[in-house]
Amino acid sequence: MSHTDPSGRTPDRYADWDAAYVLGSLSSAERHEFEKHLEDCPRCAVAVAELAGLPGLLSTLPESTVTELGVSNLPETARAPQKPAVALPKLAHQARRSKIRRRFAAAAVAAAVAASAAGITAALIPHTETSQAQAAGVPLSFSNVDANSVAVTGQALSVAWGTQIEWKCSYQGTPQSSGYEGPKPFELVVIDKQGKETVAASWDAQEDSVVSPVATVLTPIGQIAQIEVRWTNSGKVVVRAVL
CATH class of the missing domain: 2.60.40 (Immunoglobulin-like)
Incomplete structure (x- = not known):
């Protein structure tokens, strides 16, 4: 989440790390650094909590929607809701390489719609390596x-x-x-x-x-x-x- 001061500048170097953190695309050192920052930054903490369900929801999207959002060549198995972790490496790579947080926000909305249609209403995240x-x-x-x-x-x-x-x-x-x-x-x-x-x-x-x-x-x-x-x-x- 981008935080700006009244002048329009973005002084927080961690402002765009929330999506990358949730998707698991930060390095181990960056992850620990960001977690330390979260202890003292309520805005970033709220942003991370809001995106907590994003990985699981993104993995429910059809390939056509994923392609429109800029993530191509998604494996067939990644579209199955019961295996959400399969899609995460590609999604995380996109988050790190392009920093397209707005696209991921749009993806969350689209995924929520897709999940609702499939009867999946929990805001869930997959089991990932615990820090x-x-x-x-x-x-x-x-x-x-x-x-x-x-x-x-x-x-x-x-x-x-x-x-x-x-x-x-x-x-x-x-x-x-x-x-x-x-x-x-x-x-x-x-x-x-x-x-x-x-x-x-x-x-x-x-x-x-x-x-x-x-x-x-x-x-x-x-x-x-x-x-x-x-x-x-x-x-x-x-x-x-x-x-």
């Missing part, structure tokens, strides 16, 4: 609130811009005797110590399915009171982890 700053995760012990067929495990990691949440949700639902009613919508809700709720992600689960998403929130890990998985339609809590 030293993210190495220590806090295990999340989810307990079922009542009798249900949902099991969740996961961890929360403190990152420079907030908290990254990684979890695995298995849904062992079975069709009703009247016939299969279709996928069930879930959402992951983060509740801070002041009671403020943030919907970090949402997804549809087929029967006997397992999803392993990643999401980020701006709330520091030390300010999170609990994390819940809820039925989207009713808001009923399915499982809960207390930090």
Whole structure:
């Protein structure tokens, strides 16, 4: 995100690093340098959090849209939502070589539309190599609130811009005797110590399915009171982890 002073200049040398950071195109030294900067720059931290779902969303785009955005020769497998990491090297290269952040912003919008059409509504990022700053995760012990067929495990990691949440949700639902009613919508809700709720992600689960998403929130890990998985339609809590 470009930050300018009243004179129109851009004094922040890190202003255009957010997209490259999210896409994993910074070198190890640059990544650590930028993470240190994020600790003292709320604007860049917000910018990174806003782009957190970009890699996963970009990988859902059809090749024609990717080509229009300036990323060509995308492998066929990169278009499959379940394998978002395949497309990232090419996308990251484009971010580093051309610094076309506006194109990536447009891609995020287009990807969101494509993802919505496919029933993918969670703002997810793929599992990538964890940096030293993210190495220590806090295990999340989810307990079922009542009798249900949902099991969740996961961890929360403190990152420079907030908290990254990684979890695995298995849904062992079975069709009703009247016939299969279709996928069930879930959402992951983060509740801070002041009671403020943030919907970090949402997804549809087929029967006997397992999803392993990643999401980020701006709330520091030390300010999170609990994390819940809820039925989207009713808001009923399915499982809960207390930090």
